[in-house]
Amino acid sequence: MIIAAAQFTARPCDVTANVTRMAGLVAEAGERGAALVVFPELAVTGYELDAITGDPGRLTLAPDDARLDPLRAACRTAGVAAAVNCAGRAPAGPTISTFVYGPDGELLTRYDKRHVTETEAAAGFTTGTEDGRFTLAGVAFGLAICFDAHFPDLACRAAADGCDVLLASSLYGRGGGARERMEIFPALAESNGLHVLLANHVGEAGPYDACGLSAIWGPDGGLLAEGPSEEAGLTLARVAP
Numbered sequence: 551m552i553i554a555a556a557q558f559t560a561r562p563c564d565v566t567a568n569v570t571r572m573a574g575l576v577a578e579a580g581e582r583g584a585a586l587v588v589f590p591e592l593a594v595t596g597y598e599l600d601a602i603t604g605d606p607g608r609l610t611l612a613p614d615d616a617r618l619d620p621l622r623a624a625c626r627t628a629g630v631a632a633a634v635n636c637a638g639r640a641p642a643g644p645t646i647s648t649f650v651y652g653p654d655g656e657l658l659t660r661y662d663k664r665h666v667t668e669t670e671a672a673a674g675f676t677t678g679t680e681d682g683r684f685t686l687a688g689v690a691f692g693l694a695i696c697f698d699a700h701f702p703d704l705a706c707r708a709a710a711d712g713c714d715v716l717l718a719s720s721l722y723g724r725g726g727g728a729r730e731r732m733e734i735f736p737a738l739a740e741s742n743g744l745h746v747l748l749a750n751h752v753g754e755a756g757p758y759d760a761c762g763l764s765a766i767w768g769p770d771g772g773l774l775a776e777g778p779s780e781e782a783g784l785t786l787a788r789v790a791p
Contacts, residue, residue: 551689551789553715553745554584555764558782559753560596563609565617568594572634573624575784580628584786585653586686587632588749590760591696591721592646594618594636597756602637603674606644610637613649613657622655629653631686633749635695635719638662642676648693648719650684658684663695664704670697681707689714689791692744696720699734702741709742714791716746723758728779731763740771745789752782 556575561567572589579587595602595609602609611618618634625632631652638647638660646663661682666675681704682693692708692715699705699718708716716738722731731748739746746767751760764777766787777785 551586551687552582552584552786553747553766553789554579554582554587554784554786555747555749555766555777556587556589556784557750557752557762557764557777558593560593560751560755562596562598563601565594565609568596569617569620572632573620576621576624576630576632577628579784580630582784582786584630584784587630587784588717588747589633589635589719590749590751591635591719592637593719593751594634597721597751597758599670599673599675599756603644606637606639610639610644612639613660618649622651625651625653626655631658633693633717633719640676644675645678646670646675646695648682648695650682650693652686658686659693661693661695663698665698665701667697681711683711683713689789692716694718699738702738705738705742705744709744714745715789716742716744718746718748720748721751721755721758722761724761727758728761728763731765735765736767736771736773739767739769743769745769752780
């Protein structure tokens with residue numbers, strides 16, 4: 551199976567524009583033979599924490615939100631699954647969530663970020679309590695969202711549950727963030743015998759200048775593919791159970 555990490559520069563709080571861009575990347579992923587494409591953290595709105603929690607009625611979404619219809623349609627047309635990260639709705643308040651849609655456009659699973667940062671908590675985001683899991687064409691996947699990857703037990707549980715791949719929708723900035731990703735993700739892969747995919751923003755993302763460099767590592771920690779540091783696009787690699 552070929553999987554893809556998508557990176558682009560989200561327009562702040564412009565759900566329609568970002569969903570349109572993401573639908574185009576799903577179509578491109580299908581053309582390039584990918585079965586699954588993964589998007590960065592809060593790709594649907596951009597990483598605009600205060601704006602989201604200040605206007606949750608407009609900027610948080612449920613999995614069946616009509617504004618995500620173009621993405622679901624793109625999945626059906628391309629026959630590609632998509633891990634879509636956005637601000638989700640929950641009884642306790644806004645979440646940072648991944649909605650995974652199958653190649654038929656139907657929801658496979660939802661995962662709410664379990665480890666929010668101090669900044670995210672201060673802005674009003676709440677945490678999830680369940681691990682994200684789904685299976686596609688015989689390959690088992692676990693989910694993480696950025697800061698989650700700094701807690702090794704999350705990847706350990708994914709491996710213990712029989713996952714083959716860990717998918718991380720993330721935001722890492724230039725400088726320290728770029729170095730941090732190379733310290734964390736190859737080690738997670740090697741320590742747990744997992745393929746690990748990182749989907750990162752590129753360019754302006756809230757208060758950050760994101761470093762791009764979306765990547766996929768093999769179960770030995772070796773780098774299989776890495777995206778550019780300045781340009782939008784897809785990074786693809788083949789994985790197997």
